[in-house]
Amino acid sequence: MERITIAIDAMGGDNGPMAICNGVRIAKSRHGKVDFRIYGNLETLRGAIPDFDESEFVHTDKFVRPSDKPSAVLRHGQDTSMYLAIQSVQQKQSHACVSAGNTGALMAVSRLLLKRMSVIRKPAICSCIPNGNGFCVLLDMGANIDCDPSNYLDFAVMGDAFLRAIIKKENGRIGILNIGTEAGKGGEKLNTAYNMIRASKLGAKFIGYVEPQDIFNGAVDVVVTDGFSGNIFIKSAESVSMFLKTVATKLFSDSILAKLGYLLASNAVNDVKRKFDHRKYNGAMFVGLDGISVKSHGNTDDVGFAHAIDVAISLVRNNINDIITENIKDNTFLRQSE
């Protein structure tokens, strides 16, 4: 196994550089042959980190704020830790970068520096959703509000590659998110996308239209959708989970009997918490760029950030972009006939 290097934006995320650097430490303990280039303010980091190893760090005192406009970061943000981390991927000093910072800025700078893969029309945000049987890969989660039918085919190719790289599943079932499962539902655009994927080399893996419940039932492995619907889907799912968690917490603290009941059940509750620990599903990729750029949740802690690093390492080790190129090549006939 070759050594690889992961670039880290230490200054992004709601929990500060300590969470990021501790995440790196956790990831290091899990992976051999991985080096890190950590971009951030050395003064801040040196003070905060006990066993600070200066050789891994690249100093910059500029960083991207959550409120910064992507366009402003593109124009004036060349010295920020985020920009430099992405640039190190562009310049082949690193194999991938990971940031918990401003999503819009990370996407804009990644697109500018890493460039779109020539075979892909629209890069997309791709991530894993946990369900009863494991995971489902979903894209686009918010990069493209409007999509053409051909974008859905690209998303299917990239989602399938993501599944093979991260989850090692070769025979994933691919579906298009829709408001019903019957063929013909959802309007002309989706129906054209349906026919394109059906006619492509991925046709054998294509199971047609799926609904949100299929994602949680484990009935599908890769779900493609436009960035608006994908974003509404994931935020609905997250906010219902949060809402029910709040209700359950209040429930178990409202009466002494319920508190006692919770204590008795706590082993079982903790098992479930472990299984569905959202930190394990941290790490979304901008697929379709000539380089690997991974976005961690902004409010992640060190454990979650380490998982985002795991994702980046898996994507590098499994050559996701080679799989995408290979998949697309197989579909050339279809692209020429468009």
Add this chain to the structure above:
Amino acid sequence: MERITIAIDAMGGDNGPMAICNGVRIAKSRHGKVDFRIYGNLETLRGAIPDFDESEFVHTDKFVRPSDKPSAVLRHGQDTSMYLAIQSVQQKQSHACVSAGNTGALMAVSRLLLKRMSVIRKPAICSCIPNGNGFCVLLDMGANIDCDPSNYLDFAVMGDAFLRAIIKKENGRIGILNIGTEAGKGGEKLNTAYNMIRASKLGAKFIGYVEPQDIFNGAVDVVVTDGFSGNIFIKSAESVSMFLKTVATKLFSDSILAKLGYLLASNAVNDVKRKFDHRKYNGAMFVGLDGISVKSHGNTDDVGFAHAIDVAISLVRNNINDIITENIKDNTFLRQSE
């Protein structure tokens, strides 16, 4: 209070005419001055219902099946219980109809017979989502895949009227569902809709863009969106709830300690179950038609169906269509300038 009549499709829904008729019985016990016209197969109903009162029933042996295509029901379904129930609203024999049957068919027949309100460009499906503070009214939940900006304004008007009729809230906050809350997010169509609502007589109630979490946080009372996103939103929310319920059930049955814990906490758990009983939030309306047509969840039981009847009665008693007409009239200046 005047007497009103509610038409019931007894043959729709997954749980058969018994669930529907028992739902009517529950609703009767809650409401005075309400008569029912129940359409269905008298042979079936007479055998199944102990204290069968023939005067309320109108016999037909035809009914709409879940798999029937709406177009086929429009052409050949004139004798079905669903069609006849809607027709009795058209012919002013009833003030509203309620069905748990085939959604597509109910929508198609309702549109055909009740006609679009002249002031509304696209009717929509409207319902209540429970949250920590009460409810949020959401539309469109699936009637219109593609919407123009002016449809969002109509949805705002109708949603506000629904809120006032059902929840009696005069100063509801209205938002547009989007993938971020900043003005300018979401593309040109949403931004035009944003400006139209802001400039309308509802402008003072308009709080701008909202995200799924705002619905559950109680930060907004009426949320407008196209039927694709609305449907994805509601199905995501429902499927996460179901998924977490399955996980929790398994959790509390997997170990003896957890079972015991559940028993101790059962009072508190039941309180929460009561509060978020999905049956209470049953009853979606096709708003924007010249008549009131209410859709119950297909898999509802009698308690849920009774709640759908409550919704229909509230809409009649509070003259929802008069509120809509009034609201739209106030916005005439805007409609002329389109």
